[in-house]
Amino acid sequence: MNISVRSTARLLGAGLRALLVLTVVCGVIYPLVVTGIAQAAFHDKANGSEITAEGRSVGSERLGQTYDLETKDQDGNPLPDPKFFQPRPSAAGPNTENTRHKLLVSGASNLAADSKVLLDNVERRRTDVAAFNGVSPSSVPVDALTASASGVDPDISPAYARLQAKRVAKANGLAAAKVEKLVEDHVDGRVLGFMGEERVNVLGLNVALKKLAAKG
Amino acid sequence: MSPVLSGILQLVALMGALTLAYRPLGDYMARVYGSDKHLRSEKLIYRLIGADPSAEMRWPAYLRGVLAFSAVSLLFLYLLQRLQGVLPESLSLGFTAISPDQAFNTAASFVANTNWQSYSGEQAMGHAVQTLGLAVQNFVSAAVGMAVAIALVRGFARSRTGDLGNFWADLVRGTVRILIPLSVVGALILVACGAIQNFAGIHEIGRLTGGTQQVNGGAVASQEVIKELGTNGGGYFNANSAHPFENPDAFTNLFEAFLILVIPFSLTRTFGRLVGNVKQGYAILATMGLIWLGFTALMMWTEYAHHGAALQAAGGAMEGKEQRFGVGASAIFATTTTLTSTGAVDSFHSSFTGLGGGITLLGMMLGEIAPGGVGSGLYGMLVMAIIAVFIAGLMVGRTPEYLGKKIGTREIKLAACYILITPTLVLGFTALSMALSSPPESILNTAGNSVHDSGAHGFSEVLYAFTSGANNNGSAFAGLNANTPWYNTTIGLAMLLGRFLPMVFVLALAGSLAEQKPVPETAGTLRTEKPLFAGLLVGAILIITGLTYFPALALGPMAEGLS
Secondary structure, eight states: HHHHHHHHHHHHHHHHHHHHHHHIIIIHHHHHHHHHHHHHHHHHHTTTOOOEETTTTEETTTTTOOOOEEOOOOTEEEEEOSOOOOOOOOEEESSSSSTTTTOOEEOOOOOOTOHHHHHHHHHHHHHHHHHHHHGGGGOOOGGGTOOOOOOOOOOOOOOHHHHHHHHHHHHHOHHHHHHHHHHHHHHHOOOOTTTTTTTHHHHHHHHHHHHHHHHH | HHHHHHHHHHHHHHHHHHHHHHHHHHHHHHHHOOOOOOOOHHHEEEHHHHHOOTTOOHHHHHHHHHHHHHHHHHHHHHHHHHHHSSHHHHHTTOOOOOOOHHHHHHHHHHHHTTTOOOSOOOOOOOIIIIIIIIHHHHHHHHHHHHHHHHHHHHHHHOOSSBBBOOOOHHHHHIIIIIIHHHEEEHHHHHHHHHHOOOOOEEEEOOOOEEEEHEEESSSSSHHHHHHHHOOOOOSSSGGGGGTTTTSSSSHHHHHHHHHHHHHHHHHHHHHHHHOHHHHHHHHHHHHHHHHHHHHHHHHHHHHHOOHHHHHHHHTSSSSTTTTTHHHHHHHHHHHHHHHOOOOOOOOOGSSOHHHHHHHHHHHHHHSSSSSSSSTTHHHEEEEEHHHHHHHHHHHSOOOOEEEEEEOOOOHHHHHHHHHHHHHHHHHHHHHHHHHHSSGGGGGGSSSSSGGGGGGHHHHHHHHHHHHHHTTTTTOOOOTOOOOOOOHHHHHHHHHHHHHHHHHHHHHHHHHHHHHHHOOOOOOSSOOOOOOHHHHHHHHHHHHHHHHHHHHHHHIIIIIHHOO
């Protein structure tokens, strides 16, 4: 009995020492080395690809953000600002734990393909997007009707960007052709020609749009 | 280019990259585990541990090493989370301690290489827990899995001895010589494409329309890469690999799928090398590859077809998917993550088509063997191979053999116990959850309040949770609110039992095989390196899984798909 207790204790001691050594190797040295090299070689990307415009930070190229008016609809939801290209619907919400921070917790709706709630959402979004942009409901593309996986999807499809161009042009007092050209300039092809989907980075497009509007 | 063609090309590119890596990585791993030389840095580590890396261990000693190391890890990770509230702000980001049941669940989850997450990373876990706790387990739990697989391979390769190698040496070598070097390179590639790597904590950046927004900073890329490479899956962010800071573009998405698959597939080469016949490795590889490819093709088909009322109304299966990936890349990632016990997601499986959700479930139910987790995939598949030669032996009335070892009563008993563990855990806990009155309240996609109204999808959510836990996958049909004492505790138990009980049987099997003397090959020996055997193995896997889970699948995804 005593011998087995002692040998178990010795074994657990070896396990603990192994864990502590490997924690130093994998949990301290490894991340510090990677951070050191990353900060030296890819400083901007390692720190979140922030974009500056008009001399101030306007957000991260990687993260979607909202472009809403101060006014709210009758349900208390903010109304989209017609002066900006709008991102995809988002299911991300405010943080519920450690609420002294004001974080947006990334995530998806997790609604099922046959969910009544999701079906209602899709139909409501179709009507809203069509009315907001003055187009026919059947022309609204799928990415405008479905919530993204991260809730901070930085991109929309070229189809959704093109659909918004006329409305954006009108709201900013710009010629439609100019804004349409701006959209085409901001279409990113598939990576290496075949990976993923074509997309338009909404923040990049809106920054360029603001510049264009300022020039008149 | 049509989206379907782009999806197919991505699949071809991924297979090409895996093929290129197969030989060099597989041979390298065989040298790592086969060598009797120790690096100078390793010698220092062994001195600190106080272990003799050259001492051979029989299976009980090897198992005791595995269990002691894992038990200490479990306790350490639990305490780290419980003490988060008293850590300095720079380490905790001001986050409070994790509740006891959630801390147990998370500790079990990461030690068991599952990475089921009932918390959401960015609002609960600070630098200390993420980097000193979770990321470390991402390395070492993977190294433990590889060590056990190598011990089983040694059982086949060695004769008239009970010795299976040294656990501490296998653990340290897997970490230092395989996982860390690959991770450093992989992390830098991710950062170069836009994944973040800093210690900025929660900080404010601007917004275009004025004002500011708070964003998280952290050691994300370094954790992301080992999360995939070690088939772990626990994301830094709640959205996991769908978050642009973890997975910034379509290239990193495919690269991460590559990282998930590269070690499990290449280990079949290591296996072939160590047993002295690489063709035996090819047969196992062919079996794994065939299942993975079949599942992926089926997944792409169903996701492009987007059945389901809401997806039909939207005109595509883009709910819970990112624009930069699209449907094809998300389908590839989904089958890759569920067939490998990884559980990282770049899109949310709960919003997949009914059939697509069923494929992710079935992928896990196969027992994570195609190609499975690092190490666990190989030993799981070798156990299935033993079952397959046994079935073949019954058909022709010969004592079955595999790799020159007799598969007798003792071996078959151990293999049978192995394959019964996870179904027992999955079906038992699911039935218990559905039978009790309060746990079903966690189901999201309910039409009413009671479990009887929640429909097929609600049942699928619970079944998915326990399948994911017991098979050490960790992905979620995240519709289920699993952060309740009931689910935290039962899923935590399912993960621990689903990880370590099978290891007991695998190591006992390894010991039993290593003691045997080899039987000479004769004209009547089943040629296990031939395509016929790979076909038999695929059949055995599908039939055993199908018979085990068909009733449960009929109640969930199949009912949903047919309605």
